[in-house]
Amino acid sequence: MKVGFFQFDIVFGDVSHNLEKVAETLMAYDFDLLVLPELFTTGYLFSSRQEVFAHAERIPDGDTTRTLMNMAEHKQAYLVGGIAEVDDEGVYNTAVVIGPGGYIGKHRKRHLTKLERPLFDRGEDLDVFDLDGVTIGVLLCFDTWFPEACRMLTLKGAQIICSPANFGGPQSLDIGKARAIENKVYTITANRIGTEERHGVTAPFRGESQVIRYDGEILSRADENESVSVVEIDPEPARRKANLLGADLLEELACYEMYANKEE
Amino acid sequence: MKVGFFQFDIVFGDVSHNLEKVAETLMAYDFDLLVLPELFTTGYLFSSRQEVFAHAERIPDGDTTRTLMNMAEHKQAYLVGGIAEVDDEGVYNTAVVIGPGGYIGKHRKRHLTKLERPLFDRGEDLDVFDLDGVTIGVLLCFDTWFPEACRMLTLKGAQIICSPANFGGPQSLDIGKARAIENKVYTITANRIGTEERHGVTAPFRGESQVIRYDGEILSRADENESVSVVEIDPEPARRKANLLGADLLEELACYEMYANKEE
Numbered sequence A, B: 001m002k003v004g005f006f007q008f009d010i011v012f013g014d015v016s017h018n019l020e021k022v023a024e025t026l027m028a029y030d031f032d033l034l035v036l037p038e039l040f041t042t043g044y045l046f047s048s049r050q051e052v053f054a055h056a057e058r059i060p061d062g063d064t065t066r067t068l069m070n071m072a073e074h075k076q077a078y079l080v081g082g083i084a085e086v087d088d089e090g091v092y093n094t095a096v097v098i099g100p101g102g103y104i105g106k107h108r109k110r111h112l113t114k115l116e117r118p119l120f121d122r123g124e125d126l127d128v129f130d131l132d133g134v135t136i137g138v139l140l141c142f143d144t145w146f147p148e149a150c151r152m153l154t155l156k157g158a159q160i161i162c163s164p165a166n167f168g169g170p171q172s173l174d175i176g177k178a179r180a181i182e183n184k185v186y187t188i189t190a191n192r193i194g195t196e197e198r199h200g201v202t203a204p205f206r207g208e209s210q211v212i213r214y215d216g217e218i219l220s221r222a223d224e225n226e227s228v229s230v231v232e233i234d235p236e237p238a239r240r241k242a243n244l245l246g247a248d249l250l251e252e253l254a255c256y257e258m259y260a261n262k263e264e
Helices: A015-026 A048-054 A063-075 A143-144 A147-155 A171-183 A249-253 B015-026 B050-054 B064-075 B142-145 B147-155 B171-183 B251-255
Strands: A002-007 A033-035 A078-086 A091-099 A101-106 A128-133 A134-139 A161-166 A187-189 A193-198 A201-204 A210-212 A218-221 A228-234 B002-007 B033-035 B076-087 B090-101 B104-107 B127-133 B136-137 B160-164 B187-189 B191-199 B201-206 B210-212 B217-223 B225-234
Touching: A002 A015, A002 A187, A002 A210, A015 A063, A033 A161, A033 A187, A033 B225, A048 A078, A048 A091, A048 B127, A063 A078, A063 A091, A063 A101, A078 A101, A078 A134, A078 A161, A091 A128, A091 A134, A091 A161, A101 A128, A101 A134, A134 A147, A143 A147, A143 A161, A143 A171, A147 A171, A161 A171, A171 A210, A171 B171, A187 B191, A228 B171, B002 B015, B002 B187, B002 B210, B015 B064, B033 B160, B033 B187, B050 B076, B050 B090, B064 B090, B064 B104, B076 B104, B076 B160, B090 B127, B090 B160, B104 B127, B104 B136, B136 B147, B142 B147, B142 B160, B142 B171, B147 B171, B160 B171, B171 B187, B171 B210, B210 B225, B217 B225
Parallel strands: A002 A033, A033 A078, A134 A161, A161 A187, B002 B033, B033 B076, B136 B160, B160 B187
Antiparallel strands: A002 A228, A078 A091, A091 A101, A128 A134, A187 A210, A193 A201, A210 A218, B002 B225, B076 B090, B090 B104, B127 B136, B187 B210, B191 B201, B210 B217
């Protein structure tokens, strides 16, 4: 299975430019699953909830999801990427999962950072998605800082965690490795590059998107420049949790009563 | 507060040699809290449960704990280190916490690796310990791979996680950083050096003991050689969880019902 990411500099507010950039770039690459950054069509530094509403799209009826569906059909591949979503109740920092057969599902960011809380509504669900026999979960940027979220997805069968991201600090790189190791899953992080400056706030993004194997090995890590990376992985080992350093993950978790009582 | 680790090559089965080594080395250093490796008096590659019984000690009545109590009183400091423990029910891979006033408590390894499961009984408890106003938790090596364990200690107030360790792979370094970041705690890992060869098994240990700040910054990391490292830290910021990248950790965890239902 060929998996990877595309990291690039997003032009704030210019959805059609950003979408075109993705469509044109990906045309040249062969992949089965490709992850795009968080809010990859709009940019990050919204000045108000009203501004989010002005840029947010319905899923799956909005332009972005429709365009991704065309791309996925054309490439016969899966795409995961972050967009601003609107529905009848609110606006969300959401990632869509799209396949050759169309729209598959979405994940709404559950853990919003300080800048995001006034702008977006919080997501509730942690779902996994079946990509023709391979199970993936999606966590958006700060979501990955919460091991509980990734554990839930792992217990639901996720073999690959896809993380569209917009981060500037180095911590998410370590987090991406730890999530892979402790859950025996692949993690794919697509972090944007460039710097946004809006309404007195400056947000530099570090790129350094990465694909991490289930044992923590870095299969690919970008620098701060625009780049596409696709690597071949075998998702099978990530299905078997009976050998985590010789221990059975599920057996080890039995001592945490919280999993017996868990709501989800 | 001056905290650190001592990593060294342990001579299998020679408790008095290993204890003397620690006593002599630490004499030259000034510290408030120092972490020693896992099973630092006995070595790691026991050939049988009987052999563990032959080397295991009562806590706090055994020689090792008594010697550490003398050292801690003399240095007016706290010590955390791993020993083989025996009680009326079984044998455990245990870490003791010792202070200037004597024995404080212990942590029995909860997550045993494949090599350890035939040898030791599993620990049950995850406790925190008060060191004159600073709260610490203890996790032994593979325990740290389970984010749930560190989270429990954090929710009980731990500001510093002390991890006596015996590892050979690189993963525990990433894990130590992630635990610090996601819990906003300091982590101190003391990993032994050298290679043990017994009954056809070879176990190389990588050293690379480290002190990690609550934001993931590496305050100190050793190489593969014997070393003592002591760094000055301020444990206060690790007490306040209301600002984890601008989010309130406890608020964010509220969506995980498992914490509401948790047993411990």
